[in-house]
Amino acid sequence: MIQVDDLTVRYGPTTVLHNVSFAVAQGESFALVGESGSGKSTILKALAGQVDDWSGQMAVGGQRVTRSSSRAQAAQIQMVFQDPYGSLHPRRTVDDALSEPLVIHGLSERDARVLAMLDAVGLARRFRFRLPHQLSGGQRQRVAIARALMLSPKVLLLDEPTSALDVSVQAEILNLLKRLRAEQRLTFLLVTHDLPVVSFLCDRLAVLRAGRVVETAGVATLRGRALASDYGRELLASCEGIV
Numbered sequence: 001m002i003q004v005d006d007l008t009v010r011y012g013p014t015t016v017l018h019n020v021s022f023a024v025a026q027g028e029s030f031a032l033v034g035e036s037g038s039g040k041s042t043i044l045k046a047l048a049g050q051v052d053d054w055s056g057q058m059a060v061g062g063q064r065v066t067r068s069s070s071r072a073q074a075a076q077i078q079m080v081f082q083d084p085y086g087s088l089h090p091r092r093t094v095d096d097a098l099s100e101p102l103v104i105h106g107l108s109e110r111d112a113r114v115l116a117m118l119d120a121v122g123l124a125r126r127f128r129f130r131l132p133h134q135l136s137g138g139q140r141q142r143v144a145i146a147r148a149l150m151l152s153p154k155v156l157l158l159d160e161p162t163s164a165l166d167v168s169v170q171a172e173i174l175n176l177l178k179r180l181r182a183e184q185r186l187t188f189l190l191v192t193h194d195l196p197v198v199s200f201l202c203d204r205l206a207v208l209r210a211g212r213v214v215e216t217a218g219v220a221t222l223r224g225r226a227l228a229s230d231y232g233r234e235l236l237a238s239c240e241g242i243v
């Protein structure tokens, strides 16, 4: 479903990704882990067409990502960010946020679709006309997830989707993502610092360091604390006892 080959990305004179390659099968949940600045978010941005200076090949659902990917193609890939305040307009209601993708893509039955999506993400219908600041962090993240799913994408790119939330709320959102993935046969590409999140939500992971993939492994290898690379072992040591 996602194929990345030899992806190199530059910001000005600085190369931040060096020949990154990995593949994610349909329905799979794949994590990108690694220290801050290793280039994890840049991979998501490149797949979403938000990076200008790149080389290599990327494809989603068999369609190559190009510098001018079409709107129809973009609808197949949606992003969810760490901080839903960043992605939700402060003066637009939940209803606005969920209706907007439908309006842009000329889709009908907006009322029914918005209500069905509120139900799908476990947000009571009474929140429909609230503003983001009238919601809790977890509720806002449910809205951001709902918005990302409005166009029935095949792939969700998740950038630290729970790291801004309280621990108890993190578990709720992780459970929600797990359920939605199964129900909607989604493919996940997830950026996180949090190895327990990988263990809970993912099938495989790639370990990044300084813009390079140093290891790709199955989640059983992570749970068995058997990552092969030196850096993978360092990451495991930093969360001793909790993976």
Ligand SMILES: Nc1ncnc2c1ncn2[C@@H]1O[C@H](COP(=O)(O)OP(=O)(O)OP(=O)(O)O)[C@@H](O)[C@H]1O
Binding pocket: 011, 016, 034, 035, 036, 037, 038, 039, 040, 041, 042, 043, 191
């Ligand atoms: N728009 C930008 N312009 C210039 N440099 C950037 C830009 N965005 C990211 N970078 C740099 O690219 C490198 C990779 O950043 P990226 O955000 O992909 O890392 P990350 O692994 O996701 O880090 P974090 O976990 O902190 O989000 C970093 O050195 C960062 O400073």
